[in-house]
Amino acid sequence: MRAPEHQGPRVSAVLVGRAVPFSRPGSFSAIAKSAVTGPVDAGPEGLRGDEHGDPRVHGGVDKAVHLYAWEHYTAWRAELGPLPVLDRPGAFGENLSTIGLTEDEVCIGDRIRVGTTLLEVTQSRQPCWKLNDRFGVPDMARRLQDTLRSGWYCRVLESGSLQAGDAIELVERPHPGWPLSLLMEMLYRRPLDRGLLARARALPLVMSWQRLIERRLEEGRVEDWSSRLEGPSP
Template identity: 40%
Template sequence: MAHLLSVNIGRDGVIPGTHTTTGIYKEPATGLVVITSSGIPGDVIGDRKLHGGSDQAIYVYFQDDYDWWSGELGYAPQPGLFGENLTIVGTDSASTAIGDRFAIGDTLLEVTYHRTPCVTFAAKMGDKFWVKRFHRANRPGAYCRVLQPGTVQAGEEVVITPYPGERITVSDLMAFDVTKDIPLDFMRRALTTPIREKTRFKYETRLADLF
């Protein structure tokens, strides 16, 4: 049975070595936390070109993936380390597909895409090779849209409803981050899922250009 380990909210922070504001520094919250269609009120988003929006309103990371990272990092990652809003126990990136739904209390989320590492993430981790390292691990966590706003609280059960169509996992998608040669069949399959609109447009455009 899956459950919500932690709800994490970002406060104003600064990317090391710059004056750029970031919300990647997140801390666990106590009590009930409101989730709207835009995410968690008060959660800082520094770069709205790459983060946030209705298709990426909530970022989820999985404790099962953190357990793997403990062996790589040499310490046990604490909830919020990777900048996620929700830390969930009981599933992982390799098992999570586009269209899967997470019901937590009266809140309903739908998986739309995977997290792509950036230089801000690398700066936070203090590792100039972090982007490549995170890609190699292929444990990206999941972005979600909010189908039903509500409130959530650490400790609540997470009811996972698998997407009934094509199983395109967030790990499958991340594997194509570093290549332009995405198989046509993969793009066609992905387009049958409720994938985020930015990627839908990209795949539709690529396929249209072939004919």
């Protein structure tokens, strides 16, 4: 019998969601996304039919599309048990569930072709408290941060369409020495490593990350993440 051909990185599911009232007073979220079939249009603001509960911190051109590795689900089920939310893609509010890519293999600035859409990797996700409530695990956001299994964002350089089953083709890699796992190592595990921070300062990072690096180099202190990770009182 002929051995099956190796499949490269690909999209296993495309997901979108509407912003609805969430778990705490006054909060809205579109984290509960559903898989869609067939081609989905992708433009500078993201996927057609997708919304964001808090546009101040979610969405926008630098966070237009959120990708998350399906491979991570196995580790989460081993750590958390058989939570229903982990039965299918979309547990983390991702737009694209990927197979064959993790934060170790994706570099900042990578340009990837998915369907007829050209994406550019902009940053890893900085998880927030809404994951705690979605999973019913009080420290879920911090777990994502500590394990570096956070997923990543892309901007849309060329609008097009994409769908489940599409290959993820690497078109250009301008910063091969900067996998997302190393950037997250700098953010969370070696936050005051001046050598690493100085190297990262030369990267074309999003403005918020540029400011973060400059503050750490100038002030020698780490940010207070409690508001993002724990959120307002329920």
